[in-house]
Amino acid sequence: MFKTPSHIMLVDDEKDFVEMLSLRLKEIDETVIPAYSGAECLEILDKQDIDVIILDVKMPGMDGIETLKEIKKQHPLVEVIMLTGHGTIEGAVEGMKLGAFDFLFKPAEFDALTEKLNQARQRKHDQLERIRKAEAAMLLRRAKI
């Protein structure tokens, strides 16, 4: 698949995990921005364009679900993939109901992760495409009046 330039944010309080997974993603030419808490994630989102967020459900302070709610409120077009432990699958289900794109069990197989990443990116891309078309149609109609 042709890779459009995109920005991925990885949110997890486990620093070593964020670092290692970022290195792997960079190795396949992804741009990865790390964040170590829900609050940091939201701060970065205000300043920078992000396409897909990989978000851990279980974090101290603001947890994955709260963070997801805020993301969807402030940046509804950003796609979110939840990372969940087996004991917190309820969190994954709740996340999907709140608009997360999908979820993965942690530790996730790298291939499964990149596949979901590509799907999420594609969905965002399609969504933006539809918005552009709708805007074009709207402009066209206005021009006719």
Place this chain on the structure above:
Amino acid sequence: MVDEATENLIRVLLVDDEKDFRTVVAKRLGLRGVSIAEAAGGEEALRQLDASPVDLIVLDVKMPGMDGIETLGRIKERFPNSEVILLTGHANARDGVEGIKAGAFDYLSKPVEIEHLYRKLVQAHNKIRRSLDEKREAAFRERIKQQMVVAERLAALGTMATGVAHEINNPLAIVQESAGWMQQILAKPEFGDMPRKADFDKALERIHRAVQRARRITQQLLQVVQTQITEMPDPATLTEVDLHALVQECISLVEQQARLKQIDIVLESPDPPPIAWTDPYPLLQVLINLVTNAIQATDAGGRITLALRASVEQVQIAVQDTGCGIPQSDLSKIFEPFFTTKGVGQGTGMGLYVSWGIVTKLGGLITVESQVNRGTTFTITLPVKN
């Protein structure tokens, strides 16, 4: 369960050296519904009791050969649950008192009034029944108590194991990503002719496999947790499940494995098939686990029987094998997490723990009976819809 009518029947062994006396008493007690066996002396009485035990004995004290008191002693020694009523000579209360000291229920002096003897027999019979009931109740209580002890232990172990699993999952993810990163780098063209590349690849592959193994264990542990989060099963997942169909599905999944070892799998099911009110998929997982274990424990030519039973309140699925059995000392531990007798890498010791968790969550009970070299039976008891 003991038949009520059988338990109500009073059966007596009448021991007296006078044949005429025995005949008269037997006839008259027979009219009152008492079943009588007769013996002419102490030795004969003991022989008869060995052959067909009776709990109530009417015993003449004055007999040639082994006398009543001695016979009483022997009976009480060998059959401590029996009750003995002594018949003493007229005005010979000493024998009676001595008899009661030796454990007789009571004594009557001859000539005997039949109505009186009958009343004494009923009293002794009731005493035996009462103590039987008490023993049964005590055994039942003991069993429940043991089950509760096991359940509590498993729950505590579960909490502990889950905590460990959670904590291990995060470092495991780091190990996986680190090793994965190295694999990615080594796969790049510029590393094509790196010295000893094959050794690196090999070692990284081993790390990858070990991580996956550890991950399977943590997954299984965390699956059981959900039992402790929600005590009762989610009613939405419960449906009426045809156990016959479910067991057949299980058999079709393990059949090939059994055929390879030349083991027969037999399904015994009443007609109509029992219906359980349960969640079919986890239950199928438990059945597959039990049958797979049974196949592993059974030698070629053996047999595994899946038997279904139903009553008004519950249904049972029994998985019975003719395998190597489980030693008594292991029986109380087999449901614990990480308990395994299989070799390293062959079993995680999680199967029965997970099964226990699932059955408990479904509101059921899983029990085991086993005899070394004879075989093992696991029984799952589930509630029916009410």
